Amino acid sequence: MSDRVILHCDCNNFFASVESIEHPEFKTVPLAVAGDPSQRHGIILAKNELAKSFGVKTAEPIWQARQKCPDLLLVPPHHERYEEVSRRINAIYRTYTDLVEPFSVDESWLDVTGSRKLFGDGKTIADRLRRQVRQEIGVTISVGVSYNKIFAKLGSDYKKPDATTVILRDDVPRIVWPLPVGDLFGVGNRTGSELIRLGFRTIGDLAAADPDFLTRVFGKMGQTLSLYARGLDDSPVRPDREPVKSVGNGVTYPKDLLGAAEIYPRILELSDSVASRLRKEGKKGRTVQISVKDPMLAVVQRQKKLSAPTHLAKEIAAAAMELLEANWNLASSPVRALTVTVSDLCDADEIPVQYSLIPSEGEMRSEKQEKIELAMDHLRDRYGKKIISFGSSRTVREDPEQEK
Ligand SMILES: [Mg+2]
The missing domain is CATH 1.10.150.20 (5' to 3' exonuclease, C-terminal subdomain)
Structure with a gap:
């Protein structure tokens, strides 16, 4: 099998370059984009090559940058403009391949394996892209060309601005x-x-x-x-994904489940996997849905809106169990398959925190639960999925309410 051809395109000094499109005079002075130039303590978000030659660094405080370069011109950021220019640049990439994966506002991976017949080899495509983005947008890019995404990214960083670096297998010991x-x-x-x-x-x-x-x-x-x-990264270039709308997990059981003692632990397992996927995606959800199938494959589907969005297994499981108890005869109706889904998603960090001086008991429980479940994510990342799960069967036995 022949190697893939992956490009990583990185815009040089992106924010500063975009600022210079409308103000060509910026190109001849040391320039930095800074959080809030009126504030002495703002930080440098980006700089041009001239500012770089004075030793100005990204993320350093403005006062420090000014010490190195007293004539530094500071401009505030225009993020919407950067997004727009980014879209136009990615549109150019997409004329060479459908497989374009933006990684950040100024970086994208391209898989051009299937484009070579039409446009030439990886280096030829990289050089064409550099010229085209420079001429049509007014921004320079550096491109890494390699057989995997990781080395392509190294390549775009290897030589800049406005350069192409090819890293083939034989080049790895010398370059990488x-x-x-x-x-x-x-x-x-x-x-x-x-x-x-x-x-x-x-x-x-x-x-x-x-x-x-x-x-x-x-x-x-x-x-x-x-x-x-070792150059063994085989992750694919993923074209822009649709944003995740819901996260669900379902299982058809080899043996029918009957009664809360058998069903509750399964609900907790499903909720746990849904919750940890939500946390991985950086999402919380406000609606919990269950779908229950009996041995005759009749399906009951119910959903419930929570008072606040969550990414915690305990809260999802509680809602799922409540739905089940209200809509299913736990004691006498066997369950063949179960699905737990959370929808109505929002970004986890977008939730307005409700500040009250004294947190309610519910809030404190939730905060503690969040710590537990984040610790579980961490352990699983380190040691694999099987390392830890809730002590769910015990929970059921300790709660006589659910044994009725
Ligand atoms: Mg960049």
């Missing part, structure tokens, strides 16, 4: 492995310093390390980083 370990996608500051502490200085050190050792130290992430360093 000498790079500092912190350059690898997925290595954050903390992991980076931990790796260096353990003696892994370069990506090559990581590639040569025993994958089992990395897994022992860093969990699943260690395994992933080992694969990345």
Whole structure:
């Protein structure tokens, strides 16, 4: 099987470049986009090449940047404009392939494996894209060309501005492995310093390390980083996904379930997997729906609106169980299949927090439950899905209400 051809396109100094489209005079002065220039303590969001040559850095405070570059021109950000230019640039990418995955406002992956007959090899397409985006938009991009997404991203960072870097399999020992370990996608500051502490200085050190050792130290992430360093990332370029509208999980059981003691733990399991997927997607949902099938495959479907959106298994399970108790004869009707779905989704961090000086008992419970379930996510990320689950059968036995 021949290799895929993946491009990673990264706009150079994107915010500053977009500001310079309307103000060409900005190109000849050191320029930075900053949170709030009237505030001494605002920070630098982006800078142009001239500002960079003075040592101005992204995320540093304005006062510090001004010390290095007294003539620094500061402009406030125009995020809507950046989004719009980003859309136009991605539209250019899409004339070369349907497989375009925007990663952030100024970066996208393209899978051009199937486009070569029409447009030429990876480097040719990369060079054409650079010219076209420069001429049609007025922004320069750097492009990495490789056989996986991780090395394509390294390539776009390798040489800039306005450059193409090709990393084929044979180039990996020469180009990739000498790079500092912190350059690898997925290595954050903390992991980076931990790796260096353990003696892994370069990506090559990581590639040569025993994958089992990395897994022992860093969990699943260690395994992933080992694969990345060795060029074994096979994740596909995913074209823009539809936003998630609902998250559900259903199971058809090999043996019919009867009674709360058998059904409640299953509800909790389903709610748990739905909740952890919601948390992964960064969502909460306000509506809980259950679907119950009896052995004759008759289906009952009911839903309930919660008083506040949630991503917690306990709260989803409580609503699901309430629906079930109200609509199903638990004691005498066997259950063949169960589905729990949460819909009516919003971003988890968009929820207005209701501040009261003294949190209600419900709020405190919820906050505690959130800590427990986030800890569970963490353990599962590290050690795999099976490591932990709710002590659900005990919960049922301890609650005589549900044994009636
Ligand atoms: Mg960029």
